[in-house]
Amino acid sequence: MPYDPSSSEARWQKAWAEAGSFTAIRDERPKYYVLEMFPYPSGRIHMGHVRNYTMGDVVARFKRAQGFSVLHPMGWDAFGMPAENAAMEQGGHPRDWTYANIATMRDQLKPLGLSIDWSREFATCDDDYVHQQQAMFLDMLDAGLITRKSAQVNWDPVDMTVLANEQVIDGKGWRSGATVERKELTQWFFRISDYSDELLSALDGLSGWPEKVRLMQANWIGKSRGLQFRFATVDAPEGFEAIEVYTTRPDTLMGASFAALSPDHPLVKKLAETRPEVAAFIEECKRIGTTEEAIETAPKLGFDTGLTVTHPLDPNWQLPIWVANFVLMDYGTGAIFGSPAHDERDHEFATKYGLPIRATFGQPGMTLEQADELVAAAPFVPLKSETVTYVRGFAGDADQTGEAAVDAAIAHAEAQGYGEGVTKFRLRDWGISRQRYWGCPIPVVHCDSCGTVPEAKENLPVLLPQDVSFDVPGNPLDRHPTWRQATCPKCGGAARRETDTMDTFVDSSWYYARFTSPGADTPTNRADADYWMNVDQYIGGIEHAILHLLYSRFFARAMVKTGHLPEAAKEPFDALFTQGMVTHEIYMTRDAKGRPVYHLPEDVTDGRLADGTEVEIIPSAKMSKSKKNVVDPVNIVDSFGADTARWFMLSDSPPERDVEWTAAGAEAAYKFLTRVWRLAEETGADIDDPALIRSAHRAIADVTRSIEGFAFNKAVAKLYELANAIAKSKADGAPRKAALRIMAQLMAPMVPHMAEDLWSMADGQGMVVDAPWPKADPALLEDDTVTLPIQINGKRRAEISVAKDMPKDQIEALVMADETVIRFLEGASPKKLIVVPGRIVNVVA
C-alpha cells in the first residue's frame, strides 16, 4: 500500500474530530494556552499562515502529549479597510465579502490538520463580539481609561477619512494618491500614555519574550528625564509672558544661544495673525511634507521673530526667539533652547544663521578657550556616561559625567525655583476613531442638551446598518438616512449616534481573552479567564512587535481594571515567539517597453517559461502577489498532502529566520515521508538490535529538547537520523516496530497524519494523538564505550576508544601509549596532559 496522503489525511482529521481530541476542557490537568496571531480574512491562506500555524500546532500537540490540557483556538481579525475597498471596487457588501472569505479560508485551513478547538471560533465582526467590545468600551470609559480630545490627524481629502501614519506615503494617501492634509479632529483616545512607565518597566519581567521585541517597545515608549523650565519673554503678546521649554541636557544651559519654537507653537500662531511674514514662514515649513525622508533631507529653516527671552540664570542675558522647522509640537513643549556646542542639529542651525556657539564643557582638562575652539567647527557630543570638564558649568563639579551634571542641573533648578525635573515619554495616547464603516461602532450618542453620552448597556449592541452603499467616498454611516438617529440614554431626547468606528487594533487587543469563553454574555467569564489565562505561548510575525503587542499589553491592564481579567493576566502573553517569513525567488522578464513582467513559480521550469524564454531570477524575497513569487498552500496540499507542507516548513531553517520555499525542498520532504512509510511496511520475523533502541532513545531526548527550545529544524534533523538508523538496522519484527512507534510519537507534532498511520502500522494502541510523550531511558542514552579524540597542541591527531567510566589515570596511560602521540612527542614527556572525561584529551608537547 503506497503512501497516499490524499485519503489518509482526511480520514485522520475525521477521526480526531469525532473523538473530540482538541476540544479544550477545564480539568485536573495543568493547562497550556498556545495561540498564533489570528489571520485577517483576505481571501486565501498563504504560506506564512502555514508556517505560523504549523509551529503553533507543534507546540500544542507536544504539550498535549506531555499531559497538559491545551487551549489552541482560531478566529478571524475581520474588520478593516480591505473589505470596504472590495465593496468600492467590485460592489457588494463588506460583510458578505468578509464572511465568504472566512468560509474559504476555513476550508483551506482545515486540511492542514491543525489541533484547533474549532468550537471556539469567532470573527471580530460577529454581532456578539461587537456587543462585548462595546460593553467593555463603556466600562473603560467609566473607569477613566478613555478620553475624547482634539488632535492633529492625517486627512485624506479624496477618501474622506483619517489615515494612520503608515498609510501616508510621500505625503500622499496610499490608496487615493491625494496629498494628505493635517487636520484637527475630535477623536476618541485610549489613555495608554497613562501607562507609559508601567508598560516600560514591566518589560523587564517578560523573560519569555525576545530581547529584540522588548527593546523595540522600550524605544517606542521612549522615556527621557530632563528639566522643564520657563523662559520669560520680552515684548511678547499678552498671554505669552513665559515659554515652557523641555530639555534632556539642562547642564548645557550656559551654552544656550537661542530659543526655538515649533511652527505649530501657539505663540507662533498668534504672531502669524498680525505678521504676514510669520504666516508665510509657517506655510513654507508645511510644504516640506511630513514624510520621514523629506524631514531627513530637509534643510534646517529658521525665522527670527525679533522677540527675545531672558536667560533663567542671568536676568541681563537675552536670547533671540526663532521659529525653526525642526522643532516638533508634539514632543516636549514645542519649544527648545538651542545649545549648538553640544548638539548636531543646533550646531547646523547656529552656523547657518550666525548664532553664537558657546561650549559648556570640553575634553577633560580643557580650558574655556580650548573648549570653545573645540566646538567651533563641529559639536562636541560625548556619551552622557563620559567624564568631561565643565567650562561654563553652574551646578556640580567641574569634572563630572554628563549624567551627574544633568542631575545637578535639575537639582539646582528645583532649589532656585526656575524649573523642575520631568520625565517624558514618546508614547502618545492611542487614537481609535476611524471615519470608516467596516469596524466596531463606538457606542456613544451626541445629545444637544447632555453632550456626549455613553449608550446604555441594555441598548447594546450598536450594530452597523446593512443598507449602505460605497459608490461615493466617505463614511456611509454619515449619510445613512436613519441610523444616526438615536435617543439620548440620559434625557430621552433626540440624539445623534457617533459615526466613527473603532481602529481594528482594538479588536485584536483582547481576542485572546475572549477565546477563554467565546460564548459568554459578558466580555469574559471570570472563571474561564482565571483558568486559561495567560497565553503560555504566543506566536506571530515580528511586524507586530510594537503596535499590536503594546496595545494588547495596555488592554489587558484595562481589562484588569474593569474586572474582566484577573490581576495575574495584566501581562497576557507569558512567552512570545516571532517567526520569520516565507520567501521565494522572483522570476522576471521584460515587456517591449522594458517594464518588468513577473511570472508565477509554477510557470517556470529550470529558469525558463513554457515557450523557452529565459527568466531573470531575483533573489528570494517575501512572498507577494505583486511580484508573483507566491506558492499557494492549497496546491501543495493537493499534490503532496498537508504533512509535506508542514514538514518542509519546519525543516532546515530555524523558525525565527526566513525560510525560502523551493520546489526541490518540498519534493524532498515528500520523499522523506514516503521513505518513512516504506520503512513501516517492511517488517518480518523478530530480530533484535540493541543499537537501534539506543538510537531511538537518543532521538527522544534530542527531539524533546529541540521542540522545547523552538528548534524545530534540529528536531527534524534528529528524526532524519532516526529514520536512517531504522533503515540501516537489521532489526525486524517487534524490535523494529518498537523503534517505529517511537518515531511515530516523535513525528506526531509535526506530521500528525503520517504519524497516525505509522503508529497503527507499528501496532500502536489507539491513536498516537492520545499516546503520552515518550520518555528517554537514561540508561540507554550513553554507550558503554566512548570515542575520545586526542589533540596534540590543540589539533586533533588521533582517537582512542575507552570504557565510559574509565578512570583518568588509565586514560592517560592509554594516551601515552598511543603511537601517534609517541611519534609527536619524539621521546620527550608532555608539558601538560588534559583529560576531559567523556569529551577529549589534549597533549601539550
Added chain:
RNA sequence: GCGGGCGUGGUGGAACGGUAGACACAAGCGACUUAAAAUCGCUAGGGCUUUGCCCGUGCGGGUUCGACUCCCGCCGCCCGCACCA
C-alpha cells in the same frame, strides 16, 4: 545618528569553550533497468610531495591546554527607531 542582530562548504544550516561542517538540498560515481524515472549504495570544505601533512567559520589582534563560540578593534549585510530637544 541611536539601538539591535547576523557573517560557517555550491545552497539551507549543525556544533554545553572540547573531533568544525550534524541533517538536508544540489552535484558526482555505482547498482537495479532494454532505457529512463523511482529506489538503494558510495564520494564529497580547499590544497599537497596523500601510511600522512598544510590551510580553513568576514578581517586583524587577544584570553585559553583548546575559540565558530569569550574579549578588543575593523569591514560588510539585515532589522527597528529617528530633526525626540
